[in-house]
Amino acid sequence: MSDSIILWDYWRSSSAYRIRIALNLLGLVYQSRPVDLVAGDQQSADHLVANPQGLVPVLEIDGQRLTQSLAILEYLDETRNAGFLPKDPAARAHARALAYAIAMEVQPICNLRVARHAVSLGGSATMEGWMGQFITLGLQGFEGLLAQGPDLPFCHGHAPGLADLCLVPQVYNARRWGVDLSPYPRLAAIAERAEAIAAFAAAHPDRVKPQA
Template identity: 65%
Template sequence: MPETVLYDYWRSSAAYRVRIGLHLLGLPFRAVPVDLTAGQQRGPDNLARNPQGLVPVLEIDGLRLTQSLAILEYLDETRGAGWLPGDAAARAEVRAMAHAVAMDTHPVCNLRVAQHAVSLGATMEGWMRHFIPLGLAGLEGLMQRHAGGRFSHGDGVTLADLCLLPQIYNARRWGVDLAPFPRVAEVAAALEALPAFQAAHPDRARPTP
């Protein structure tokens, strides 16, 4: 069976999501680092893998997959992960929370966007501390609708949770106060206790010098 390979950057939120998914499924994989700070994502090798010049790229089942949510939904569909509920309305709710992170908050805090903002006069810290709390405020409201469960949507890990914890890592990295987001913080703490989430943490994915 072909080896599963993840082209990864240790601090990439999108790659972090996929690492969580792979660990939850117990799928062994080889991580190949792509250094975003050195511009390796724009090099010919990575562009051949992903014409968008981004990470992650997952090579699995003879395929080369890009975009973290597309990768996670592929894994969910082919491995029976259960990250999306069986009910159509519940699936829409889970996707809304996942998209609030991955499609609304993350894109404006992406390295290439933030670096361009800095080139126009913003500071990296100011940019992150403005947009991350905005995103978390909306997510908090969505998650409060499901405050009775252990995780973002009930008592089982869903796609929303795979998106949440990487965003919390970034929030802490940039000194964002989580006190105004009690439901977000509560779920994050529950997720941080799970071995698969611990195994995917950036500190464990960081390449050794």
């Protein structure tokens, strides 16, 4: 396997944030290639060659160029024996459901290009209102899913897994947009435990934000 790992990254992208956490947990050293989504760098010819969707993250690893954060996380799990998913099929399905609840339900609606388009249509929509509405709905559902399972230190086990890698960036977004986390004590406690882990802390947007 190649030693050269490159992450096409945007510091505030929750999808890229997930991959930074995973690489840190695995102790994999990588080169960050910043893609400024606000400036529109994702539509550059260079980036569209890497990912025709015009999205981040893109991970270059093992001679492969991988896109879509959940696909990347499962690749890392399978090739590095990361333990991001339980072995039991039913437990794996539950873990995936938690991860998908954020990555497939909340994050796409709160994607910058989606939210900007919604606000551009006029009416009473604001960026803060849009984000607050859908993040709140997502966290309500996530807390309910957690309540269906055992009370564990992390989302689906005693160590961080796939769902935790999705939850922590979403909690960051919730705080950023002023969403009150007090109605969701279980997920808030899990996020706090995860954020205290060095690999999570090192991946935080404030730690990787490009210097002006």
